[in-house]
Amino acid sequence: MMELQDPSLLRDKCYINGAWADADSGETFAVTNPANGDVLASVPKMGETETLRAIQAAEDAFGPWKDKTAKERAQIMRKWFELIMENQRDLALLMTLEQGKPLAEAMGEVAYGASFVEWFAEECKRIYGDTIPEHLPGRRLVVTKEPIGVVAAITPWNFPIAMITRKCAPAIAAGCTVVIKPAEDTPLSAFALAELAERAGIPKGVMNIVSGIPQQIGKALTESKAIRKLTFTGSTPVGKLLMKQCADTVKKTSMELGGNAPFIVFDDADLDAAVEGAMMSKFRNAGQTCVCSNRILVQEGIYEAFAQKLVEKTAALKVAPGIEDGAQQGPLINAAASSKVSELIDDAVSKGAKTEIGGNPHDLGGTFFEPTVITGVTDDMRIFSEEIFGPVAPLYKFKTEDEAVKMANDTPFGLAAYFYSRDIGRVWRVSRALEYGIVGINEGIISNEVAPFGGVKESGVGREGSKYGMEDFLEIKYLCMGGI
Ligand code: ADP
Numbered sequence: 001m002m003e004l005q006d007p008s009l010l011r012d013k014c015y016i017n018g019a020w021a022d023a024d025s026g027e028t029f030a031v032t033n034p035a036n037g038d039v040l041a042s043v044p045k046m047g048e049t050e051t052l053r054a055i056q057a058a059e060d061a062f063g064p065w066k067d068k069t070a071k072e073r074a075q076i077m078r079k080w081f082e083l084i085m086e087n088q089r090d091l092a093l094l095m096t097l098e099q100g101k102p103l104a105e106a107m108g109e110v111a112y113g114a115s116f117v118e119w120f121a122e123e124c125k126r127i128y129g130d131t132i133p134e135h136l137p138g139r140r141l142v143v144t145k146e147p148i149g150v151v152a153a154i155t156p157w158n159f160p161i162a163m164i165t166r167k168c169a170p171a172i173a174a175g176c177t178v179v180i181k182p183a184e185d186t187p188l189s190a191f192a193l194a195e196l197a198e199r200a201g202i203p204k205g206v207m208n209i210v211s212g213i214p215q216q217i218g219k220a221l222t223e224s225k226a227i228r229k230l231t232f233t234g235s236t237p238v239g240k241l242l243m244k245q246c247a248d249t250v251k252k253t254s255m256e257l258g259g260n261a262p263f264i265v266f267d268d269a270d271l272d273a274a275v276e277g278a279m280m281s282k283f284r285n286a287g288q289t290c291v292c293s294n295r296i297l298v299q300e301g302i303y304e305a306f307a308q309k310l311v312e313k314t315a316a317l318k319v320a321p322g323i324e325d326g327a328q329q330g331p332l333i334n335a336a337a338s339s340k341v342s343e344l345i346d347d348a349v350s351k352g353a354k355t356e357i358g359g360n361p362h363d364l365g366g367t368f369f370e371p372t373v374i375t376g377v378t379d380d381m382r383i384f385s386e387e388i389f390g391p392v393a394p395l396y397k398f399k400t401e402d403e404a405v406k407m408a409n410d411t412p413f414g415l416a417a418y419f420y421s422r423d424i425g426r427v428w429r430v431s432r433a434l435e436y437g438i439v440g441i442n443e444g445i446i447s448n449e450v451a452p453f454g455g456v457k458e459s460g461v462g463r464e465g466s467k468y469g470m471e472d473f474l475e476i477k478y479l480c481m482g483g484i
Contacts, residue, residue: 005087005090009094009196010188011192013044013191014054015198016050017053017061017208018198029184031188035097035331046210046213048219050210051217055224058178058179066147073124073175075121083200085114087192089107091193094189095161096323097322097323109160114165116162116166116170124173138482142481148174149226151229152221152222152231154218158288160186161189164180168207170469172206179221181210218242223249225249229254230251232254236257254454254460257460260411260413260415261281262296262404262434263293263417264408264418264419265298265302267299267301269302274306275306275310277444283329283391287391295377296394298396314373314393332367341388353381353394354375356373356374373392376395379396385411409433412458414435414436414456414458415436415460416438416446417436418446419439420441420442437454437455452464452468
């Protein structure tokens with residue numbers, strides 16, 4: 001089916017308590033290649049009972065894992081990082097086959113995903129506590145940080161490896177154990193990561209993976225008293241549902257939900273840099289990321305020039321199956337994604353927007369979609385308030401800085417925002433005015449392992465990556481010592 005250098009990285013079973021497992025019912029579901037519909041593998045369709053077993057395994061493994069020294073955990077994680085990088089190409093190939101993104105992008109994601117493992121392996125040696133000057137004589141006040149406990153991680157299909165490592169690396173580094181539910185579209189990347197984790201020496205039960213029926217697995221994870229934290233990346237409606245489900249056991253949650261990223265280009269911007277940034281932030285992963293520019297706001301003085309250059313660059317994008325040489329945009333994940341993109345374009349055009357390029361399903365068929373630029377878009381169109389998750393760049397025209405900031409903030413979401421300007425006063429003003437967790441300034445690519453990723457408003461709670469990302473998996477314990 002595919003030429004993996006190491007065919008044993010293609011695993012089609014779940015991973016519970018250090019063993020590869022089938023569903024109790026024996027049922028499976030198919031994982032398909034979005035570029036051609038081929039079935040790549042059949043994987044276990046698990047539900048509540050198997051999830052409870054995985055939780056039990058994680059609970060049993062928690063004590064010994066947290067009691068290891070940070071250095072011991074760091075060494076095992078370092079090995080895991082090295083194995084991921086040694087198998088970068090195989091992991092990328094698996095990812096391209098099940099997810100669709102171009103191989104070059106998949107290679108990038110494997111490195112990006114691995115960087116969290118490396119970073120948190122290093123960071124866990126620096127989980128410091130505090131001492132507090134006593135408030136009364138004969139007391140000593142000490143603050144320690146402890147791993148939160150067993151963690152549930154539910155991840156999406158758009159970054160099949162990085163969304164797992166961004167959650168599991170800090171959790172495992174902190175001393176937690178995890179039960180992961182990957183997206184149904186992309187479980188093979190998750191299983192391959194588990195295979196490498198096992199080879200690296202991550203003990204059984206520390207990292208478990210169950211695939212299957214989301215509602216059942218989600219219910220078991222959220223109802224469990226053993227699980228102390230849920231970390232989720234996905235859509236806002238599912239995030240809200242999971243937060244509600246977590247309320248009964250008062251679990252901590254980290255939520256990376258939807259975005260509606262504005263990309264603002266001011267008259268004083270470096271035009272070519274802005275076009276370049278817009279291309280990267282818009283069309284990466286065929287527009288299927290939560291930080292992809294969703295609304296491109298351009299000041300009237302450079303609107304025409306910007307639009308023209310963006311259309312030229314968009315016309316040059318190579319749409320092809322991800323495994324083809326030079327592919328820059330693969331298929332969308334599934335048919336529903338493609339019809340949603342069509343609907344949003346149709347709605348905008350029916351209300352007066354103009355398609356400058358693209359606008360239709362691609363001649364390649366299936367879920368391939370033409371890279372699209374539409375102009376004359378306004379805030380009464382659905383595309384202004386809905387996450388596109390596809391290769392469509394909608395251009396809005398604005399006159400003043402105030403108007404741009406107001407439009408940018410006119411959304412319940414607050415994940416990433418971008419703006420281009422060379423005016424230092426404006427840079428500081430707009431940075432402060434944007435209600436977003438992440439702001440790219442003259443920069444279209446903002447994610448990395450050393451910086452905090454996360455949103456405000458309905459885009460989520462918590463931060464991933466960086467020193468802040470570790471905090472999300474730690475509890476503070478305060479020791480008040482008397483009788484001294
Ligand atoms: P997307 O639109 O990106 O697929 P979803 O929020 O539907 O976003 O999916 C993100 C993750 O959430 C996936 O792993 C999916 O299986 C999971 N999921 C969806 N619904 C539920 C649910 N009711 N309970 C638990 N997990 C769910």
